[in-house]
Amino acid sequence: MDNNRKMTRREALKVMGTTALGFVLASTGASNLASCTGQKAKRIIFYFTGTGNCLHIARELSTDDTELLSIPQMMKQGRFSFEADEIGVVYPIYGHMPPYMVRQFIQKAQLKADYKFAVLTFGARKCDAVEIWDGISRKAGNAFDYITTLIMVDNWLPNFDMNEQMKIDKKIPENLQRITADLKQQRRWHEPVTEEERQQHQGFMNYTGLDPEVGFLKKSEKYFVVADSCIHCGICTYVCPRGNYKQTSRGVKAQGDCEFCFACIQNCPQKAIQFAKVEDDPLLSRGEVNPNARYRNEHISLVDLKRANNQF
Numbered sequence: 605m606d607n608n609r610k611m612t613r614r615e616a617l618k619v620m621g622t623t624a625l626g627f628v629l630a631s632t633g634a635s636n637l638a639s640c641t642g643q644k645a646k647r648i649i650f651y652f653t654g655t656g657n658c659l660h661i662a663r664e665l666s667t668d669d670t671e672l673l674s675i676p677q678m679m680k681q682g683r684f685s686f687e688a689d690e691i692g693v694v695y696p697i698y699g700h701m702p703p704y705m706v707r708q709f710i711q712k713a714q715l716k717a718d719y720k721f722a723v724l725t726f727g728a729r730k731c732d733a734v735e736i737w738d739g740i741s742r743k744a745g746n747a748f749d750y751i752t753t754l755i756m757v758d759n760w761l762p763n764f765d766m767n768e769q770m771k772i773d774k775k776i777p778e779n780l781q782r783i784t785a786d787l788k789q790q791r792r793w794h795e796p797v798t799e800e801e802r803q804q805h806q807g808f809m810n811y812t813g814l815d816p817e818v819g820f821l822k823k824s825e826k827y828f829v830v831a832d833s834c835i836h837c838g839i840c841t842y843v844c845p846r847g848n849y850k851q852t853s854r855g856v857k858a859q860g861d862c863e864f865c866f867a868c869i870q871n872c873p874q875k876a877i878q879f880a881k882v883e884d885d886p887l888l889s890r891g892e893v894n895p896n897a898r899y900r901n902e903h904i905s906l907v908d909l910k911r912a913n914n915q916f
Contacts, residue, residue, distance in 0.1 A: 652706050690720070756776060
């Protein structure tokens, strides 16, 4: 090619399009899959994240041969068949149960690997989350060899002050070191659950009236409102893993099944997204502990969350 010749408009558009496609594939973790030549990856880790905790853990558990794949993006793309030497899932427990989207994914997924592991993050009580995941995944034909929990900042706004939570040393690096060592050895182990923890979970279910086959799946239009302080930045439209927020001529509107991950309310820079007053729901009847405190994992950027959850 003549280096002195000016690039035509068509050539420029072609370069821009290729660059943009590469950015999108890299941001969702799909680039390696798209360029796959038939050789399976050493490790794939699927993750679901609302405030960055699980994305951070997935990254920490990654090796040079790891593909990180966002569950919301896999659901959006309709991709459910995967093969690797090792396959892992990292997700936050909501009421000791997986997010509904994670449940949907594992029920549809075909995961072929010699070793499967799951890391379940929580903030206060894990109860029988390990047994719940074992039951769901086995029923779906995706039994896991290793299931453990990891305590982190509890981002459940109705019960916890984010400013106070971030002050607590929950020994995350030490616990991560334990999990990393287990995975290196391909340890086959499920974290034990006590009878007291099973009873605690049952008490929670009786109190909330949640469906054990669904878990948390609410209606965003019922549980969230957008205040006049909204500046229409559009962040909520990108970080919601279900794409429930839309920019309209009358402002930002929320509608659709909600995972209750709180990505919208935690990441709004104006704190314009607020809980609605739902007095008949025991989970939100008391409102927030500290409406002025919000949280995102310190290792995760807003761009990271947009890439993970964007449904456009």
